[in-house]
Amino acid sequence: MKNKFILDPCCSVKAMRKNMNHPNVIFGDIREEEDGFMGYGRKEGIHPDIIMDFRKMPFPDKSFKLVVFEPPHLSTLGKTSLFRKKFGCLEPETWQDDLKRGFKECWRVLDDYGVLEFKWSNSEIPFKKALELIEHEPLFYNTTNFKATSKTKWFCFMKIPTKSEVKPGQATLKLNERLPII
């Protein structure tokens, strides 16, 4: 665990990864799938280091410096859809609670001054609706691809300790400081 300071709790086929076997990352997902998907000209499957549920993570508090959270963001995919097989699907009845719990867990396992990267596409569910489920404000997000009909954004959060936890000389975020959001 000592050199595993990055967590990808729902890694799927690791499509966004440059190094799928990065030694400092723990890859998790709720399932394992044999190689059977085609992507980028190669066969790929879902091979996490650990089968886990992002709603109840098997790690102590403050275990990671970076958490990269890309949960499913579609809820209307057909049962046999390839996209569903590859990237999962939100449960129409429970997705808000599932995401809320996922965010809470990401935050809990994040170390002080650690970074949470949250990736979301608004093709079905607006960014605002997803962001309402996290109790923290992003520091920034990408402002490109505004012309596309559906957009994917990366939201960057940092776990800055609140005043009660901060030591002299350390930076704090004022509790009532709210950043404007889209």
Ligand SMILES: C[S@@+](CC[C@H](N)C(=O)[O-])C[C@H]1O[C@@H](n2cnc3c(N)ncnc32)[C@H](O)[C@@H]1O
């Ligand atoms: C959008 S994909 C992630 C894509 C990934 N970032 C990539 O680069 O390929 C979402 C993944 O979340 C997984 N997932 C869904 N619910 C989960 C849960 N409760 N805990 C862990 N993983 C979950 C799905 O199995 C799916 O593989």
